[in-house]
Amino acid sequence: MADLALWNMSARFDAMYSMTGRPSIPPEKLLRAQLIQMLYSVRSERLLMEEIDYSVLYRWFVGMNLDEPVWDVTVFTKNRDRLLDGDVAREFLCEVVKQAQAMDLTSDEHFTVDGTLIEAWASLKSFQRKDQKVTPPDDPGNPTVDFHGEKRSNETHESTTDPDARLARKGNGKEAKLSYNGNLLTENRNGLIVTTEILQANGTAERDAALLMLEQIPGGARVTVGGDKGYDTRDFVAECRNINVTPHVAQNTKRNGGSAIDGRTTRHSGYEVSQKKRKRIEECFGWLKTVALMRKVRHRGLEKVGWVFTFAAAAYNLIRMKNLLANSVGAS
Numbered sequence: 001m002a003d004l005a006l007w008n009m010s011a012r013f014d015a016m017y018s019m020t021g022r023p024s025i026p027p028e029k030l031l032r033a034q035l036i037q038m039l040y041s042v043r044s045e046r047l048l049m050e051e052i053d054y055s056v057l058y059r060w061f062v063g064m065n066l067d068e069p070v071w072d073v074t075v076f077t078k079n080r081d082r083l084l085d086g087d088v089a090r091e092f093l094c095e096v097v098k099q100a101q102a103m104d105l106t107s108d109e110h111f112t113v114d115g116t117l118i119e120a121w122a123s124l125k126s127f128q129r130k131d132q133k134v135t136p137p138d139d140p141g142n143p144t145v146d147f148h149g150e151k152r153s154n155e156t157h158e159s160t161t162d163p164d165a166r167l168a169r170k171g172n173g174k175e176a177k178l179s180y181n182g183n184l185l186t187e188n189r190n191g192l193i194v195t196t197e198i199l200q201a202n203g204t205a206e207r208d209a210a211l212l213m214l215e216q217i218p219g220g221a222r223v224t225v226g227g228d229k230g231y232d233t234r235d236f237v238a239e240c241r242n243i244n245v246t247p248h249v250a251q252n253t254k255r256n257g258g259s260a261i262d263g264r265t266t267r268h269s270g271y272e273v274s275q276k277k278r279k280r281i282e283e284c285f286g287w288l289k290t291v292a293l294m295r296k297v298r299h300r301g302l303e304k305v306g307w308v309f310t311f312a313a314a315a316y317n318l319i320r321m322k323n324l325l326a327n328s329v330g331a332s
Contacts, residue, residue, distance in 0.1 A: 001318055002035060005095035012091060016082065025071055025079040031092065031311075032062045034080065038292045038315035046073045084303060089311040093195070096317045100192050105324055107189040110270075112226040112278040113213065115183040115206035116285050118198075118305070119296040120165035122178045127167060130158050154202070164302040168201035180305050182294070183209035184284055184313065185216075188226070188273075190324055191280035193313040198306035207236045214245050224248050224270060226278035234260045248274035287316050 006013075006028045013027045033048060036058055042048045052058045053070040064070070071079075083089070100106045125145040154166050165178040181201040185194045195216055197209035210231065217223060222244050229252040237260040240247040248271050251259035265271055289295040292312040297305050 001096065001099055001321060002032065004099060005092055006031060008095050009091055012088065025076065027083060027088065029062050029064070030080055030083065031088070034311060035315055036061060038312050039319070041291055041293055043293060044298070045077060049073050049076060084307050089307045089314065093310055093314040096314045097192070097194060100317065100321055105190050105321060106192055107187040108219070109221070110188040110224050110274065110277070111194065111217070112186045112188060112281045113183065113210040113231070114228065114281045115181050115209060117168055117170055117179040117201060118182045118294055118309070120162050120178040120180055121296065121298055121300055122159045122161035122165050124178065126159045126161040127152060127157050127178060128160055129156060162300040164200060166201040180302070181205035181209065182309050183213065184281055185213040186281045186284060188277040190320065191283060192317050192320055193284055196310045196313045198302060198309050200302065206230055207233065211239055214240065215243060220244065222246060224274055226274035228278070232260050237261060250275060284316055288312050292316070
């Protein structure tokens with residue numbers, strides 16, 4: 001399935017090759033190596049190069065000969081960064097989704113949205129005032145920072161390590177961390193990821209990302225979308241209906257003014273089905289955070305974090321599709 005997706009992207013890769021200079025690492029091999037890192041939870045690119053060097057199975061998957069020297073880690077990283085310009089991860093995910101659609105593994109009418117916080121590769125020590133004068137630290141490697149009693153917010157402070165990261169917390173009583181907001185749109189038949197969106201963590205990021213992803217659904221037919229109580233706001237429900245989407249979100253009756261949806265939506269049997277199916281999206285987040293190591297990203301910047309998050313979603317789809325196809329063959 002990975003080979004077919006990469007084959008369909010050949011035209012894009014040909015345009016990325018330079019006709020001058022020394023040969024670079026082929027994008028197909030870069031993406032296969034990146035897939036190995038996702039599938040086998042390899043914690044760093046340096047360790048990935050070591051494992052490809054001595055693993056015959058990894059060499060076969062990447063497309064390297066047994067006597068072919070493995071790439072230097074810095075060369076691998078610089079060549080991988082070239083793929084950011086072409087939004088290759090997004091196209092790879094689209095090609096994987098097209099295969100799932102051709103196999104009739106996806107639904108084109110019923111979807112689920114949800115978001116989660118992804119911890120940024122930056123410490124709270126780097127979260128400093130924007131107007132603060134730069135002074136040499138006492139220890140460049142691990143400076144002493146005393147922020148006890150200081151009120152810090154995203155309006156007045158910014159991370160010097162990753163300026164795109166925002167201070168956020170999962171809920172009341174939870175600790176605040178520098179984070180990004182990662183969002184998924186999944187279909188309800190088998191829980192495959194259709195598209196992703198990474199935004200800065202703020203109070204409306206999940207709903208904003210949901211609308212962005214719902215607008216990308218092709219066709220003009222009415223569809224349904226399931227979600228948790230965080231999506232039960234009047235603005236979100238009204239905007240969904242404007243783009244021909246029926247919001248099957250969980251009712252938040254404790255909110256001031258009550259729930260934004262009423263019995264006209266909840267009385268249908270499809271609403272109950274959507275509420276049951278929406279829990280499957282948590283399996284996607286669980287795999288991405290534990291296996292693909294997305295709990296705390298090792299990249300900085302909104303663009304890079306979005307790229308690796310989207311590529312990890314494509315890796316999850318490949319695993320999920322493999323399991324679904326294996327089950328269908330076993331049943332037959």
